[in-house]
Amino acid sequence: MLSEQSAATVRATLPVVGAAIGEITERFYAGMFAARPELLRDLFNRGNQAAGTQRQALAGSIAAFATHLVARPDERPDAMLSRIAHKHASLGVTAEQYGIVHEHLFAAIVDVLGEALTPEVAAAWDEVYWLMANALIAIEKRLYEEQGGNEWREWEIVERVEETADVATFRLRPADGRPAPGFRAGQYVSVQVELADGARQIRQYSLSAAPGSPVRQFSVKRVHGEAGPDGEVSNHLHAHVAAGDRLRLSAPYGDLVLTDLAADAPLLLASAGIGVTPMVAMLGQLADQGHQGRVLVVHGDRSPAEHALRADHEAYAGKLADASVHFFYEDGAEASHRTGLVDLTGVDVPRGTRAYLCGPLPFMRAVRTRLIERGVAPADIHYEVFGPDLWLAQAA
Numbered sequence: 001m002l003s004e005q006s007a008a009t010v011r012a013t014l015p016v017v018g019a020a021i022g023e024i025t026e027r028f029y030a031g032m033f034a035a036r037p038e039l040l041r042d043l044f045n046r047g048n049q050a051a052g053t054q055r056q057a058l059a060g061s062i063a064a065f066a067t068h069l070v071a072r073p074d075e076r077p078d079a080m081l082s083r084i085a086h087k088h089a090s091l092g093v094t095a096e097q098y099g100i101v102h103e104h105l106f107a108a109i110v111d112v113l114g115e116a117l118t119p120e121v122a123a124a125w126d127e128v129y130w131l132m133a134n135a136l137i138a139i140e141k142r143l144y145e146e147q148g149g150n151e152w153r154e155w156e157i158v159e160r161v162e163e164t165a166d167v168a169t170f171r172l173r174p175a176d177g178r179p180a181p182g183f184r185a186g187q188y189v190s191v192q193v194e195l196a197d198g199a200r201q202i203r204q205y206s207l208s209a210a211p212g213s214p215v216r217q218f219s220v221k222r223v224h225g226e227a228g229p230d231g232e233v234s235n236h237l238h239a240h241v242a243a244g245d246r247l248r249l250s251a252p253y254g255d256l257v258l259t260d261l262a263a264d265a266p267l268l269l270a271s272a273g274i275g276v277t278p279m280v281a282m283l284g285q286l287a288d289q290g291h292q293g294r295v296l297v298v299h300g301d302r303s304p305a306e307h308a309l310r311a312d313h314e315a316y317a318g319k320l321a322d323a324s325v326h327f328f329y330e331d332g333a334e335a336s337h338r339t340g341l342v343d344l345t346g347v348d349v350p351r352g353t354r355a356y357l358c359g360p361l362p363f364m365r366a367v368r369t370r371l372i373e374r375g376v377a378p379a380d381i382h383y384e385v386f387g388p389d390l391w392l393a394q395a396a
């Protein structure tokens with residue numbers, strides 16, 4: 001909790017800091033990467049840095065945390081902290097690195113705020129930083145302990161399957177002979193690859209088979225550059241990784257998991273495009289558990305041919321006691337499916353439904369709006385963003 005004196009100072013300076021936070025984080029990253037180029041090469045996603053999206057996520061989260069601290073000093077924004085900590089843990093972020101971030105963040109704050117940064121204001125924001133950092137460090141420590149340490153392991157590709165023209169599934173087993181770590185459906189691993197220029201870039205991929213499945217797998221969509229260059233890691237995996245090769249993987253992390261499910265809880269699993277991956281793992285888990293409740297399976301894609309993991313998607317849904325499947329294709333929909341974008345009109349969403357969403361932000365925004373209109377509680381709508389989570393600040 002913030003000291004009373006700092007709370008008053010943070011409250012008074014929130015508008016000034018909030019207005020400057022975009023510039024602060026821009027200078028912060030520039031300063032940190034100039035001093036520590038290895039962090040940009042081997043830890044941060046340089047595509048996100050170039051596109052500016054990660055900056056927005058960091059800035060948004062600090063502003064949201066400070067706002068939360070002064071508005072509701074007795075509570076912690078746990079949902080937001082947990083999401084960041086899972087991402088950090090998958091990247092192997094260490095407690096010591098919070099000192100590096102602190103040094104460069106506060107150098108940027110001094111630069112941008114100039115004389116407005118009195119010692120009192122600096123001390124108050126220092127307190128905010130360390131409250132947030134220490135909360136994250138504590139959650140990350142627990143996550144590492146649950147996984148037996150902060151460790152990258154080598155895995156061998158045992159099979160590669162072409163799902164669609166742009167999506168390949170990689171099936172793996174640990175190369176060190178030790179057992180594969182357990183995971184929960186919906187979780188992801190970080191994958192680190194060495195690129196042609198020697199950078200070791202990291203990306204996250206959701207595990208796309210259920211925990212009980214005999215195979216451990218993830219499925220990667222090749223990212224074609226539209227406004228920018230082609231995606232670095234997805235194209236590297238597609239072009240250079242096949243059966244017999246090895247990859248460095250983190251332990252599984254991620255907080256989009258099916259929790260505290262009553263046996264008959266109604267569920268909605270809605271995805272679009274490559275957002276199908278965590279949903280297929282969840283459906284597999286529900287099928288394995290013999291889930292008895294109603295399950296609405298909703299998915300949107302450009303065409304049936306581009307719908308990755310479609311056979312598993314249908315097969316798992318088919319094993320459930322009470323599932324209804326609604327697939328939407330922009331082109332080429334067969335008679336049993338619908339043409340166009342996902343549209344929940346006419347889909348009966350039972351009271352008390354818990355929803356899990358994954359796909360592009362416009363898709364998730366549209367589905368979320370419809371669900372709230374239908375009386376689904378916002379707290380029962382869970383989601384995963386396949387990039388920097390720009391919705392995070394709202395979770396605080």
Ligand SMILES: Cc1cc2nc3c(=O)[nH]c(=O)nc-3n(C[C@H](O)[C@H](O)[C@H](O)COP(=O)(O)OP(=O)(O)OC[C@H]3O[C@@H](n4cnc5c(N)ncnc54)[C@H](O)[C@@H]3O)c2cc1C
Pocket residue numbers: 045046047048050051188203204205206207218219220221222223224225226227228229230231232233234235254274277278384385386387388
């Ligand atoms: C929790 C989580 C789970 C995920 N699960 C999956 C999954 O199951 N399957 C899957 O396929 N993906 C998944 N992703 C996405 C995945 O992690 C990668 O983001 C994706 O593969 C793209 O990475 P890349 O290296 O190919 O692209 P990047 O090189 O990171 O590029 C990403 C985008 O940034 C743009 N960009 C890069 N440089 C610039 C520049 N200089 N200027 C402007 N724009 C630029 C690119 O054009 C591209 O559109 C997941 C992500 C998260 C966070």
Ligand code: HEM
Pocket residue numbers: 039043044045048049054057058061062083084087088091093094097098099100101129132133136387388389390392
């Ligand atoms: C209080 C301090 C910190 C805050 C508030 C913070 C906040 C965030 C947020 C909001 C995200 C995006 C999460 C998501 O999209 O799911 C993120 C990602 C990330 N953070 Fe932190 N972070 C902090 C400290 C650190 C430290 C110490 C490091 C290590 C040097 C670090 C490295 C990263 C990396 C590498 C990513 C992913 C970047 C990407 O994929 O583009 N962070 N952080």
